[in-house]
Amino acid sequence: MDANTSTEARKRSKPEDENYRPPKRTVKIDQIATATTNITTPNKFATLTEDSEVPTTAENQTTDHENTKPSSKKRSTHRSSTDNFKVLNINPSTSDTNTTNTATEDAKNTIPIVLRNKAKLENLRQKMNTNKINYTKASTTAQGIRIQPQCTDDYRKLRKLMEAEGHEYHTHSPRQERSLKVVIRGIPVESTEEEIIEDLNRQGYPVFKITRMNGKQKIPAPMVLVELERKYNSIYKLTHVVGLSITTEALRQSGEIIQCHRCQLFGHIQQNCTAEYKCMKCAENHNTHECVKPKTIAAKCSNCGGPHTSTYKNCNERSKFMKHNRKIDAIHIIAWNCNGISNKKQELQTYAHIHKSDIILLNESHSKPQHSLCMKNYMTYRQDRIDRVGGGVAALVKK
Numbered sequence: 001m002d003a004n005t006s007t008e009a010r011k012r013s014k015p016e017d018e019n020y021r022p023p024k025r026t027v028k029i030d031q032i033a034t035a036t037t038n039i040t041t042p043n044k045f046a047t048l049t050e051d052s053e054v055p056t057t058a059e060n061q062t063t064d065h066e067n068t069k070p071s072s073k074k075r076s077t078h079r080s081s082t083d084n085f086k087v088l089n090i091n092p093s094t095s096d097t098n099t100t101n102t103a104t105e106d107a108k109n110t111i112p113i114v115l116r117n118k119a120k121l122e123n124l125r126q127k128m129n130t131n132k133i134n135y136t137k138a139s140t141t142a143q144g145i146r147i148q149p150q151c152t153d154d155y156r157k158l159r160k161l162m163e164a165e166g167h168e169y170h171t172h173s174p175r176q177e178r179s180l181k182v183v184i185r186g187i188p189v190e191s192t193e194e195e196i197i198e199d200l201n202r203q204g205y206p207v208f209k210i211t212r213m214n215g216k217q218k219i220p221a222p223m224v225l226v227e228l229e230r231k232y233n234s235i236y237k238l239t240h241v242v243g244l245s246i247t248t249e250a251l252r253q254s255g256e257i258i259q260c261h262r263c264q265l266f267g268h269i270q271q272n273c274t275a276e277y278k279c280m281k282c283a284e285n286h287n288t289h290e291c292v293k294p295k296t297i298a299a300k301c302s303n304c305g306g307p308h309t310s311t312y313k314n315c316n317e318r319s320k321f322m323k324h325n326r327k328i329d330a331i332h333i334i335a336w337n338c339n340g341i342s343n344k345k346q347e348l349q350t351y352a353h354i355h356k357s358d359i360i361l362l363n364e365s366h367s368k369p370q371h372s373l374c375m376k377n378y379m380t381y382r383q384d385r386i387d388r389v390g391g392g393v394a395a396l397v398k399k
């Protein structure tokens, strides 16, 4: 890896970097899901409707699990003993029990495209008719006309058409086209990026990007972020890299909203935007890199007109977007008859992290008051059986 790439990698580790967002809920552990139920709760920011183009912070991910370095033995038991997990995917729009209308389901899952110039809708509609591009819904939003293509094929055709016609739009990448971003823990800073890439390649994982992650004090940590094609998701089963025991996990989300570096609006990234450039510093119609505004002149926000750059965290427009774009998202619940939790906490923690579990319900915890049932980022509610062996229940709720 050359110096430029390394520099870019360092830049990309900043939480506000638009490209730095995780594959959300992409990891599936084989045959674990045994039950599904659906509920909804408003707890995430909506962008369009997609879920993985959300920024993450490398720093949050650096030291949280410093104590979670399971041996390869632990990893092998992890897989074999998770069969009792019941995963409750709670989201009515993705219920897997009543999928009689597959077309409707597909339509719900397609990615919307936002036509930025509302006046161009009629023109676009005519072209869509001519090209037999179907959509299920078009609605007006503050950012433009939000068009919901009928299926993924329509999405691709519409995007191509809009590009050909020179329409300004923004959207998201289809999930299958996004890269898989995986954090590998346990690789010391002494291991070079070249060595790691070479070994991953040898093991059948052609990584196209690697980033050394930093600890909380911005000190390089024994963990790297690798990006590769989504089809290589068996990388989560890796146990060794450069001869060392390692663990893998999905990149976490930071909770930050994403912002386009091209048009400065929130909720999408510049790779999926063809809107007119807005300068981050002076709000004029040019790429920020071409800005010649002297530092002595105050910045101007292209979103609110205020005297700050458009990436300013306390910008009113940013707050408004966050407030008005909360997403009805899924709650992920695990129900597990764990038959004694004391030697399975690490396993549970890993599983809960991968699945971004919100609530963990345990029975047969076999815990006694002197046993800790605490897990990072979770509140624990428990009822131990103290008069005899066995029993015990606990509920862990994400803070």
Ligand SMILES: [Zn+2]
Pocket (backbone or CB within 6 Å): 170, 260, 261, 262, 263, 264, 265, 268, 269, 270, 273, 274, 275
């Ligand atoms: Zn944009």
Ligand SMILES: [Zn+2]
Pocket (backbone or CB within 6 Å): 279, 280, 281, 282, 283, 284, 286, 287, 288, 290, 291, 292, 293
């Ligand atoms: Zn400028």
Ligand SMILES: [Zn+2]
Pocket (backbone or CB within 6 Å): 301, 302, 303, 304, 305, 306, 308, 309, 310, 312, 315, 316, 317
């Ligand atoms: Zn502003």
